[in-house]
Amino acid sequence: MKDISSAKKTESSGIYFHIPFCKRKCDYCDFTTVxxxxxxxxxxxxxxxQELELYESILKDIDKEEITIYFGGGSPSLLPHKYVEKLINKICDKTREPIEVTLESNPWELTDENxxxxxxxxxxxxxxxxxxxxxxxLNNVGRESPDDTEKRLKKARVIFDNMNVDFILGLPGESWKSVENNIQLIKxxxxxxxxxYIFDKDHDTPLMRKYNNAIIKLPDVNLCxxxxDYLLTKLNKLNYRRYEISSWSFKGKECQHNLNYWKNGNYIGCGISSGGHVNNLRYVNHVDLNKYKAKLDSHRFPYEFSNENSFFEEFIEKIFMGLRLKEGIRITDFIHDSEIKLxxxxxxxxxxxxxxxxxxRLKLTNKGFDVSRSVxxxxxxxxEEMNDVFRT
Incomplete structure (x- = not known):
C-alpha cells in the first residue's frame, strides 16, 4: 500500500467528512449509517x-487556490456545532480558506439556532x-415529514445565499401531483x-426488500x-441549468466540491466508508467501525481498499466520472496513447x-444523458473486451 503522506505537491482540493449518525435510517437509503x-x-x-493527522503533509502541500469541504452522511446536521467548527478550523490551519463549505441537513433540523x-x-x-x-x-419510506418544511426552508434561504435542495423521483406514491408540488416548492x-435523483432499484435497501416481497409498489417506469421529462422542461423554464446528470443550478452556483469529484480531481475522504483520490491513489475506508478504529489506533490509514492506478485506469475513472457532466471531459491529455485511441x-x-x-471533448449526446446507465x-x-490489449 502506498504511503500517501510522502506525496508531494498534491493538487487535492476537496476534503470530505462522512458523518454517519442518523436517528432513523430511511427505507431508500443505502449509505453507511450508525x-x-x-x-x-x-x-x-x-x-x-486522528485520521486528519495522517494527512498533515498532504494538507500542507495543497497548492491549489480552490479548497472545498463537505460534511455528508448520514445526518451531519446532528453533529454538535463545536465539532463542526473544530473540523473546519483544523483544515483551515493547514490550507487556504475554503471557497465552499457544504453541510447536509434534514428539514426538521433547520432550527434558528442551527x-x-x-x-x-x-x-x-x-x-x-x-x-x-x-x-x-415520505411516510411510505419511513422519513420524518414536518408540516412546516416550507417555512423552515424559507428561513434557511434568508440566511444562506448558496443552498441546494435534494429530491428523489420514483418513490412509492409518486404522481403528477407530487412532482408538481415539488416544482411549486422550488418556486x-x-x-x-x-x-x-431517480430512485435506484439496484441497491439492497429496506425499500427494495419491501418491493421484492410485494409489500409496497413502485411507480411505473414509463410514468417516471x-x-x-416534465421536470426537465419546468426546471429549464425556471432558469436552472442542467450541468450534471442529476444536478441543476443557477449560473455560477454549481457545487464546486462535487465538480471536483466529477472531474476526477484530488480529494481526501475521512470517516467510515469514505473514499478518496490523491494523485493516482484511489482508496475506500473501512465500513466496519471497529476495523476503522483499529487501523487508526495503530497509526495506519484506515483503508479497506486502495489501488495505485495505472495511466489507463486513471483514464477509465476520468471518463466514468466526467461523462456525468454536460460538458463531458477533455481528452487531449490522453489521446496520444495508442491503447486509449483504440x-x-x-x-x-x-x-x-x-x-x-x-x-x-468527449461527451454524452442528449439521448445519451437519458440512458447514461447503459453508457x-x-x-x-x-x-473488459479489450483486457488482452490494455495495460492494467
Missing amino acids: RYDKYFVDEYLVYLL LRYWKKIGITRLSVGVQSSDRKI EINPDHISY EMLH YLKKLLKNNSEFLEIKGS FESIISTK
Missing part, C-alpha cells in the same frame, strides 16, 4: 481528527434533503441548486420517464447514438 449516540459522536470526532451557528462557524453552502414535498410519500424557495474508437462505435467527440456499463464492458 444510530445516533452522544458517546459515539464524541469518540468519532477523536478518530476523525442556521445562525452554521453560518457563524463557516458553513457557506447548505444542502437540504427534502426528497419529496408529499408527506404520504417558493428559489434555491440556487437542485439535485433530483414522463415525469422526468479503446475510444470501440467505445464510440458501441455507443454511436449516445456518445460524441466535439472538439477536444457507463459499456465503459466497463468495453474495457
